[in-house]
Amino acid sequence: MIASVRGVASHVALDRIVVDVHGVGLLVHTPPAVAAGCRHGSEVELATSMIVREDSMTLYGFAAAGERDTFELAQTVTGVGPRVAMALLSVLSPQELSAAVSADDIATLTKVPGIGRKGAERIALELRGKLPEVPGGGAASPASTATGGWQDQVTEALVGLGYSAKQSGEAVEVVGRDTDGAVPTDVSTALKAALQVLAR
CATH class of the missing domain: 2.40.50.140 (Nucleic acid-binding proteins)
Structure with a gap:
């Protein structure tokens, strides 16, 4: 391996x-x-x-070993493969996932594309007590600076996660309005902000 x-x-x-x-x-x-x-x-x-x-x-x-370990652990849940496990970690950090599972927070889990209520209940049940507290931080390279094309990049990333083009475009517009038209410091920040909009 x-x-x-x-x-x-x-x-x-x-x-x-x-x-x-x-x-x-x-x-x-x-x-x-x-x-x-x-x-x-x-x-x-x-x-x-x-x-x-x-x-x-x-x-x-x-970016970190804790994220990889959570990705692998998520796949022990019945019906969860690499794609759904990746979607989980694209929307939720390991800490957020652990908190949602501990609190049986089905609403948070169903915000992930590809996970319905039954799937969320299964994840909460089968991962309860298995997810460790994962320290933050990552080992990836410094975040890339967003350019004028950040909207397209974030929209495509959201579509890749399973959101519709309409949902993705609307979320990116909201992020643009919330920042008063200013360019986000990096694409990663913009993507996280858009995910938060879609989770409302």
Whole structure:
């Protein structure tokens, strides 16, 4: 298993990074906020989880080992695969997920795309008592500065998480209004703000 990857980001997309490790390009799927925090050509270090199936080997990367461990633990829940586990960590931090599970907060869990009430109840039941307190902080590269195109980047990231184009566009408009038209400090911050709007 590949538990971590360190190298140069040779390609950065909305939800994936190609990390050049001594001439070998590794495609790593990440939460949008992690990808947004990586710059092309900069060194990155990610905690990773490898999913091996009959027809594929897929690498998932996170800013910290605690996020990776939560991603793997989430998949022990009946009906939760890598895609739903990734959506969980794209919307909720490990701490927020732990708090929601501990409090049996179904409303918070159903804010995640792809998780309905029954799925949220199953997650709360099967993860109760299993999620550790995860310290904050990450090992990703410094966050990339948002440019005038941050709206498109955030909209595409939200659509990739499962929100409709209309929902995504409206959330981005609200973020723009809330900042009085100012450009957010980085795409990751803008994405988190948009997710908070959609959670209202």
